Amino acid sequence: MNLRVGLDIGGTKIAALAVDQAGNPRGSAVRPTDAATPDRLISGVVDIVDLVLQDAGLPRSALVSAGIGIPGQIEPVNGTVSHAVNLNLREPYPLRATLQKALGIPVVLENDVRAAAWGAYHWACASESLKSLAYLSIGTGIAAGLILDGHLYRGAHGMAGEIGHIPMDSDGPRCSCGSFGCLEALAAGPAVAARAAESLRGSGLSTYEVYKLAATNPQAGRVVAQTAGYLSRAVLLLLMAYDVEKVVIGGGVSRAGEAFEQPLRQAMADLRSHSPLVASMMPDNKVVIISPDYNAGVMGAVYLAPDRSPEARQEDNEKREDSRLLTV
Ligand SMILES: [Zn+2]
Structure with missing residues (x-):
């Protein structure tokens, strides 16, 4: 054995x-x-x-x-x-x-998001043959992992895909990295909860509750739509930078299900509507949300472990x- x-x-x-x-x-x-x-x-x-x-x-x-x-x-x-x-x-x-x-x-060590990207790649390859993929993890932070030409791409310093620290709004909130208005500071779970607390006057809602409330509460709906706008640009950034075949989205926030996915798809459609280039690079079926039953982090780690004694x-x-x- x-x-x-x-x-x-x-x-x-x-x-x-x-x-x-x-x-x-x-x-x-x-x-x-x-x-x-x-x-x-x-x-x-x-x-x-x-x-x-x-x-x-x-x-x-x-x-x-x-x-x-x-x-x-x-x-x-x-x-x-x-x-x-x-x-x-x-x-x-x-x-x-x-x-x-x-x-x-x-022992093989890997950054957790890079490992999850490797797991997501195996998950996606179960239904279609792919050579390239970006995995976008949205949870308490935001980061991506890349599979290029069938290989996990780490970059020169093991940092390839750390797009959570790309500033998207110079007037945005301070990020843990020191910059202002990073994608992570605007669209990760804690940022959604913080913006909802502002517009719903100290509501103390969790990120998950904000997503669930978005369908019936206009303020929560605005926070979610704005977040989806940032995330749609992050997806486009990955597609334009790496021209991957699929973008797989995972992480804790993506588990909000339809309440997470529908506004993101709407925001992607809005970006497409202005530009034939964007429309060609980001068709709706290029982006999939990973199954909530699949533990990409653990599976990726298993697949990274050498299979020979x-x-x-x-x-x-x-x-x-x-x-x-x-x-x-
Ligand atoms: Zn940052």
Whole structure:
């Protein structure tokens, strides 16, 4: 039995799933994140991996690799993590090396949105063959992940797709990054709730409640329509910058369902109505909302985990070395 485990480490919880070599899910677990210190985070990861194995009824020796999505900037060569503010990992921290030592298996680390993009790509490819895709995650933050020519595109610094920090309105609110009027500061979940609180006079509604209220309350409707306007431009930005075949939208806010999707489709139609170029680049069917039942973050992490055991890889390397010697 060769098990791979995928983990999605968030600021509040860690979700994990193990699959066998045929790709069948064998065990899963969810736990609250404890990131008070790096040591506590590491032992939390080890604990959840043990829980998944318990759920699968299989021993540690069945595990061949792990893929892990984490909210931070990953240095791909040495596996250090920086700017993972939610996890208290600010300095470049050698997370991959530490986890590999703690788990005793190869670990692939990826930024959480990039990992989810990889999951979304597999989800979308189940219904049609695609070579390129942008995944736009809208939750407490906004970011995108890109699949170009069938490969996850990270960029020179692992930051490709961080479009949440593109300023869209210089008079807009201050963003956590320091700039003003970033897409994230205007259209992520907390921004929707904050604007609704302003126009509904301290309503204290959650983002989800604002979306649900939009159909019957004009102020909430305006906030949602304005947000959809920003998001439609973000979708167009991804299509114009990368000319991808599909834009898949996910993240917590997209789970508001029809209340989220309908205003976005309307805003995209408005952009199309002014420009044949936009109409050709952003037809309605190019944009899909990911199924709320599909956990793109965890699935992407699973697909990123190497599917060969270290022994099998060693054998491969030896064979390659032999054939190289033979051809000399
Ligand atoms: Zn920003």
